[in-house]
Amino acid sequence: MPAAAFEKGPFYVRPFPATSAAIRVTAPARLHLGFLDLNGDLGRRYGSIGLSIDRPSTELTVAKADQHSASGHESQRAVALVRKFAGERPGDGYAINISEAIPAHAGLGSGTQLALAIGAAVAAIEGRSLSAADIASLGERGARSGIGVEAFTSGGFIIDGGKGTTDRPPPVTLRSDFPPDWRVMLILDPRNAGVSGEAELTAFAGLPPFPETSAAHICHLVLMKLMPGLKEEDIGAFGSALTEIQEIVGAHFATKQGGSAWTSKAVGHLASRMRELGATGIGQSSWGPTGFAFVESQKAAERLYHSLNEDAKRVGLEILIAHGRNSGARIETLRNPKRMEH
Known part of the structure; x- marks a missing residue:
């Protein structure tokens, strides 16, 4: 039975009374497909384009315990996060088991999904009413992009309005279901990692000015080609617009990626081969190294694979x-466990 859910308009964890029940959360990965405006002359910068995907995902269970602890994937990261949400209270903590995790620093939004999953579980157990944006702010996530928060909340294809003057996640300006027949080919490179943390802040700060004409062209592509292609399920229009957006943004970020639009040259080469074999919408998610390509059906995806x-x-x-x-994170209550002791 669901323990908590997100309601549209704004989104809130719908809590039940404080409980000792364990909470299991499954949170989806997301692709970052590009930026609308890295120029920022209108007062808002970035403006992210994103897509929630069904795999990989993060699955974790949170239960009351004598002290904070974590096991499984990303355990150190998890303990640091639960301290942000619950503080340090002697004899009163949370045990977290992470059975599956989105690969870290791969461009798939792992940090945001982990933070939101832990924060939502703690909120449900404690009976606290928090929006996804509240949880993101407490976990220090989503300051630049709102697509990870929306992926957790409701999934789908997402565009946000860019960072304004606050540290809250940018507002979502468009959310649409993704065509159920289309497939995404993900290219993972476990040997490489994208830029993150302080290095990411430094990299963004060192980027050259982004031409206003390029930002305008990306917005034109999104409104008049990418979104109509998505709505009409015209993968040719959608894919060609996305490929062009990725080429523009990738060229801008190449100065921080060794002169290439690809963090992993091997991923870039394989993505090019997918394009030669009929895939479209070719690019790299965020700082990579994960690459992606789109095809029109499961059959086409299997053939390419x-x-x-x-x-x-x-x-x-x-x-x-x-x-x-096209749906957000799954949040479930498990049978009441015994309090975990150490």
């Missing part, structure tokens, strides 16, 4: 076939 999987494995890459996810 079988054509390239052996080549991918030879250079240490992994190909996954993902669906767009």
